[in-house]
Amino acid sequence: MTTESNENKSAEEIAAEEIIAQAEEQVEEQHEHAHEAISEDQEKINELELALAAAQSTVADQKDSVIRAKAEVDNIRRRSAQDVEKARKFALEKFAGEMLTTVDNLERALQNIDKEDEKNKGIIEGIELTYQGLLASLEKFAIKAVDPQDQPFNPELHQAMSMQEVDGVAPNTVIAVMQKGYELNGRLIRPAMVMVSKAAPAVDTSA
Template sequence: MTTESNENKTAEEIAAEEIIAQAEEQVEEKLDAAAESISEEQQKINELELALAAAQATVADQKDSVIRAKAEVDNVRRRSAQDVEKARKFALEKFAGDLLPVVDNLERAIASFDREDEAQKAMLEGVELTLQSFLSTLEKFEVKAIDPQDQPFNPELHQAMSMQEVEGVPANTVIAVMQKGYELNGRLIRPAMVMVSKASSVDTTA
């Protein structure tokens, strides 16, 4: 029956079937091509997404590097400014230290004068003016004397040369300044040499 039916088909019917088959084949080919194209596009999208993620990571790393570099530059600039400031403040430290013995000698000379002797009066005034000039110059450059007479003993600023018990004076009080100390811009360049009071001894014998 089938063979007969195929034989009974007209040439037009057979041509139509062939056209339909060819059309179906072309549709399938186009569908396959479209699927392949979609797959390639998706692959490109995936590659672009990976490249974007890598670029964003690189930008983030570079941003961190720039921030760290800026912080380091700021630190170097701050340290340099501090070093310059310290150098400016303490450049005169050695020079000032060399001048202090001159001041000491002038003070000792003044102390040795007899103020009641009229013959020494002019010389005394000259030495006092010289000393005052020295001290004014030192103060101009922030060199200041440390004279702790009757003040509590401070081991950071004072050097105890001896201790002595003094009635009515609290222990660890400076009772005599043998040599003044000096500081430059708040930094000690020479401690004051002092005598310090000590606590009263208690006789525990019966």
Template sequence: MTNESTDNRSAEEILADEIVQQAEEQVEEQFEAAAENISEEQEKINELELALSVAQATVSDQKDSVIRAKAEVDNVRRRAAQDVEKARKFALEKFAAELLPTVDNLERAIASIDAEDEKQKVIGEGVELTLQGLLAGLDKFGIKVIDPQDQAFNPELHQAMSMQEVEGVAPNTVIAVMQKGYELNGRLVRPAMVMVSKAAGVDTSA
């Protein structure tokens, strides 16, 4: 009886060992299969992440390109608007320069009229009206008179024709305007020709 029990237990132990071994093999196979599946999934995830990074980089580059293109378009549009504005402002420059001698002649004609002579006085009034109408038209288009009488000499706007010492007048003051100047929308068309005061004892002949 004792030997049979021993043999039976041995068989049971052998059977148990086989069952455990089979279970371990199944678990190992399942683990390997799961690990393989995880590796495949991870590989897919890595591929997707790489594709996402490439797509994000492409979108970023395209966004930068769009921003640069928009900035360039804005710059071109702004330069074109500035060019149009400059052309509009200064298109009359040559035309204005041609009209200025007429203005000078009208002013000289008015200055030469004898106010005591009734006939000349009537003519002078007509010339004065003509001059004022012409100046008003020029002013309408941005052409302004530069008449610096008694003002400080400005070499950017005035052309000094001579200098003279005048008692009681500060040096570099315009004491006479021989010909008025004109500017068009802030740009000089013709400088005013002037006589300027000088300090006492200063020799300007050299």
């Protein structure tokens, strides 16, 4: 009876061991399948990360290209605007130079005509109207006269044609304007030709 019991226990143990072995095999297979699934998922993640990095690199390159292209367009626009401005200024300077000759001639005519002669009254009025109209037109184009009579001599705006001693007048004062100067948009295009006062020579009192 004891032998049968031992045999029965042995059979049960064998059966149990087989069940445990099968269970361990199933668990191990599940682990392997899970590991394979995880590996596949990780590979997909790696592929997606690489694709994302490549896309980000492409976007960065395209962004740099767009920025460079925009900067180049801005530079071209700025250079074009500068060229147009230079051309406009040159055209105005040329126009002003032509008109200033006419202004000078009208001023000389008014200075030299005999204003006391009644016969010249109509001529004087006509010259005056033409002269004032021309000055008004020049002012519309920001062309203004430099007339420094009785002002301190400024070498940046005036050209001294001669110097003369004048009693009661401080040295370096403009005592006569032989030809007015002109500015265009605040920039000198012709200096005023002037006569300037000078100091009297020092008197030697040692004798």
